[in-house]
Amino acid sequence: MSYSVDQPIEYIRGIGPQRAAHLQKELSIFTLGDLLIHYPFRYEDRSKVYAINQLGGMEGVSVQVVGQIQRMERIGQGPKSRLEVLFADRTGNVKLVWFKGISYIEQNLKRGFNYLVFGVPKRFGSQLNMAHPELNPYNPDQLKEQGFYPIYPLTEGLRRKNIDSRFISRVLKPILDDPRFVMPENIPHPTLEKFKLPTRTEAIRAIHFPPNLKWQERAIKRFKFEELFMTQIKLLQVKSLRLSKSPGQMFTNTSLLTRFYEQHLPFDLTTAQKRVIKEIYADMRSGKQMNRLLQGDVGSGKTIVSFICMLLAIGSEAQAALMAPTEILATQHFHGLSGFAEQMGLKIELLTGSTKKAKRRQIHADLASGELNLLIGTHALLEEVVQFNNLGLCVIDEQHRFGVAQRARLWEKNKTKPPHILVMTATPIPRTLAMSLYGDLDLSIIDELPAGRKPIETYHMYERDRAKIFSFVKKQLKAGRQAYFVYPLIEESETLDLVNLEEGFISLERAFQGYHLSMVHGKLKPENKEFEMQRFVKGETHIMVATTVIEVGVNVPNASVMVIENAERFGLAQLHQLRGRVGRGAEQSYCILLTSYKISKEGKTRIEALSQSNDGFYIADVDLKLRGPGDLMGTQQSGLLELRMADLAQDGEILKVARDEAIQLIEADPELIKPENSGLRTFVAAKQQGGKWSKIS
Ligand code: ADP
Numbered sequence: 001m002s003y004s005v006d007q008p009i010e011y012i013r014g015i016g017p018q019r020a021a022h023l024q025k026e027l028s029i030f031t032l033g034d035l036l037i038h039y040p041f042r043y044e045d046r047s048k049v050y051a052i053n054q055l056g057g058m059e060g061v062s063v064q065v066v067g068q069i070q071r072m073e074r075i076g077q078g079p080k081s082r083l084e085v086l087f088a089d090r091t092g093n094v095k096l097v098w099f100k101g102i103s104y105i106e107q108n109l110k111r112g113f114n115y116l117v118f119g120v121p122k123r124f125g126s127q128l129n130m131a132h133p134e135l136n137p138y139n140p141d142q143l144k145e146q147g148f149y150p151i152y153p154l155t156e157g158l159r160r161k162n163i164d165s166r167f168i169s170r171v172l173k174p175i176l177d178d179p180r181f182v183m184p185e186n187i188p189h190p191t192l193e194k195f196k197l198p199t200r201t202e203a204i205r206a207i208h209f210p211p212n213l214k215w216q217e218r219a220i221k222r223f224k225f226e227e228l229f230m231t232q233i234k235l236l237q238v239k240s241l242r243l244s245k246s247p248g249q250m251f252t253n254t255s256l257l258t259r260f261y262e263q264h265l266p267f268d269l270t271t272a273q274k275r276v277i278k279e280i281y282a283d284m285r286s287g288k289q290m291n292r293l294l295q296g297d298v299g300s301g302k303t304i305v306s307f308i309c310m311l312l313a314i315g316s317e318a319q320a321a322l323m324a325p326t327e328i329l330a331t332q333h334f335h336g337l338s339g340f341a342e343q344m345g346l347k348i349e350l351l352t353g354s355t356k357k358a359k360r361r362q363i364h365a366d367l368a369s370g371e372l373n374l375l376i377g378t379h380a381l382l383e384e385v386v387q388f389n390n391l392g393l394c395v396i397d398e399q400h401r402f403g404v405a406q407r408a409r410l411w412e413k414n415k416t417k418p419p420h421i422l423v424m425t426a427t428p429i430p431r432t433l434a435m436s437l438y439g440d441l442d443l444s445i446i447d448e449l450p451a452g453r454k455p456i457e458t459y460h461m462y463e464r465d466r467a468k469i470f471s472f473v474k475k476q477l478k479a480g481r482q483a484y485f486v487y488p489l490i491e492e493s494e495t496l497d498l499v500n501l502e503e504g505f506i507s508l509e510r511a512f513q514g515y516h517l518s519m520v521h522g523k524l525k526p527e528n529k530e531f532e533m534q535r536f537v538k539g540e541t542h543i544m545v546a547t548t549v550i551e552v553g554v555n556v557p558n559a560s561v562m563v564i565e566n567a568e569r570f571g572l573a574q575l576h577q578l579r580g581r582v583g584r585g586a587e588q589s590y591c592i593l594l595t596s597y598k599i600s601k602e603g604k605t606r607i608e609a610l611s612q613s614n615d616g617f618y619i620a621d622v623d624l625k626l627r628g629p630g631d632l633m634g635t636q637q638s639g640l641l642e643l644r645m646a647d648l649a650q651d652g653e654i655l656k657v658a659r660d661e662a663i664q665l666i667e668a669d670p671e672l673i674k675p676e677n678s679g680l681r682t683f684v685a686a687k688q689q690g691g692k693w694s695k696i697s
Pocket residue numbers: 267268269270273296297298299300301302303304426450451553555557584
């Protein structure tokens with residue numbers, strides 16, 4: 001008999017068409033291969049028998065005991081009755097309780113025999129109970145075989161159809177016990193040896209039926225490594241293919257740059273900024289297309305870095321573009337960079353959804369002729385009509401809102417040679433996540449804020465502190481500063497939140513008489529939003545009352561206080577982003593997290609992390625641990641990772657090892673043609689064709 005992992009589950013002995021349909025519907029398990037990688041999420045240790053007097057410390061854990069029935073008693077009448085059995089070994093006793101199927105159990109249990117009882121002890125007063133335990137005649141030989149009992153993640157619906165962990169292990173056991181069963185190996189042999197990993201066949205056996213703890217751990221480690229290694233191989237292969245296929249534009253003329261550095265640079269760059277610029281220059285001069293991710297905390301000065309890089313492209317007769325996720329942000333970049341551009345005699349324009357038709361036409365024409373050096377904009381840049389004469393560098397700000405597909409559309413904006421791409425993000429992605437998600441990008445990090453910045457002071461306060469907060473904000477306003485008040489806006493209750501925001505606005509107007517207030521939220525027309533933002537930017541209004549629309553990128557250095565209402569309702573990354581709107585000038589800045597008294601444990605962890613640290617990377621790590629990677633990545637990218645076993649929050653070490661190994665392997669054999677890599681090649685190719693598994697015999 002041969003096994004194929006492609007074998008549909010309905011043909012596996014013991015499953016049949018009906019159960020197969022349920023497994024397909026509830027867990028998307030279609031083939032033997034799918035079932036095999038539906039790993040157990042824990043094991044019950046059935047190799048061990050406890051003495052009853054040991055159970056006191058084991059409440060809530062499944063355990064086995066051996067003993068005899070001492071007393072059996074039916075309590076109560078009719079449907080409410082229950083069966084209580086006093087069960088004892090030499091060390092003590094435990095009460096077994098049944099609420100259902102009582103008569104059957106009553107008739108079949110016998111005194112004077114040894115039983116093996118499997119259940120979860122729970123304490124009621126001084127008495128230990130087990131509700132609905134499993135009870136079998138005791139047979140010491142059988143016990144040895146039981147070992148670890150796999151528990152699978154299953155749905156309630158499946159359990160109702162009697163598809164439980166027992167059922168799955170009954171199906172898998174004979175297959176995995178068959179010595180002819182082989183899983184095709186996908187990790188090259190030298191790698192297995194180097195890290196002392198079990199083969200795929202050994203590991204799949206051990207993951208379902210580990211003979212002991214050591215094997216269980218080895219199998220888990222192997223699959224974690226496998227998953228992380230495979231994602232790295234895929235990403236690195238894409239990268240190496242791109243490097244070999246798409247030559248990049250080579251920019252070497254530094255005259256424009258030198259002029260900027262000598263005459264117009266408004267401040268000294270930080271060491272981190274200089275280092276990052278060097279890394280980017282090296283790419284842009286290399287003759288290979290750059291795809292680089294620039295990470296830098298809010299306020300670390302990414303904009304000027306990107307501008308300086310654009311100058312290298314423009315100095316070599318190419319054009320540059322900067323794309324931002326929102327109109328406000330694009331506009332702000334435009335205003336921020338126009339001054340520099342003018343000083344340098346460069347032509348710069350802004351293109352967004354609300355650019356007027358005539359203007360738009362003009363921009364399109366100037367782009368095509370090459371007269372326009374620098375274009376700032378939103379998604380509008382991606383439109384087909386937007387054609388550059390020679391796009392050399394495209395900068396994308398705030399990456400997390402752009403998907404991989406959009407990045408690819410930018411490459412096509414230059415038909416002869418793809419532009420260099422610089423992706424900037426202020427959402428520090430933990431290194432582990434960055435490596436897995438953007439393994440095809442090179443990574444530059446600005447890990448330093450410009451000198452003279454005072455770290456933002458963050459405080460957690462409650463509703464009862466409101467008067468205190470208001471008088472504090474007033475003091476700041478009197479000193480000439482500006483303030484933000486931010487309200488949550490979640491989609492499900494948008495109208496309700498809007499009411500909150502508006503009521504908040506009215507009460508703030510009352511509390512801050514004599515000051516001017518702006519209000520901005522997502523329901524405003526873009527031009528009104530823009531108008532209010534600009535009033536605040538220019539200092540015409542003192543307080544900005546807003547929803548999270550101000551989250552990304554907006555720069556008002558004079559703003560020194562941010563009050564976040566209902567802070568417990570925001571995510572950690574979001575709070576950090578919001579807080580980054582202050583602390584951008586030379587003055588001491590403050591962030592006040594206002595919450596209700598009752599907040600969840602997770603909410604408390606978030607607030608504490610923020611109060612303790614301004615370090616975006618630290619906060620991103622806490623966030624990763626709280627939320628898990630799926631959430632952090634957002635929907636666009638989550639499909640990229642098929643991680644069942646590996647956990648990016650926990651397995652950073654394994655990821656690092658797997659990545660280093662993958663880098664070495666791809667460098668030595670980019671097309672995977674060496675014989676020892678043939679299994680890997682087959683696996684990767686099968687994945688790319690959408691097929692999940694190849695045939696095994
Ligand atoms: P972000 O990285 O969040 O996009 P910005 O580029 O908006 O940060 O920079 C924040 C502020 O810091 C801006 O006002 C910018 O002019 C200023 N800035 C950037 N680099 C420096 C520096 N080296 N020294 C002083 N100020 C700087």
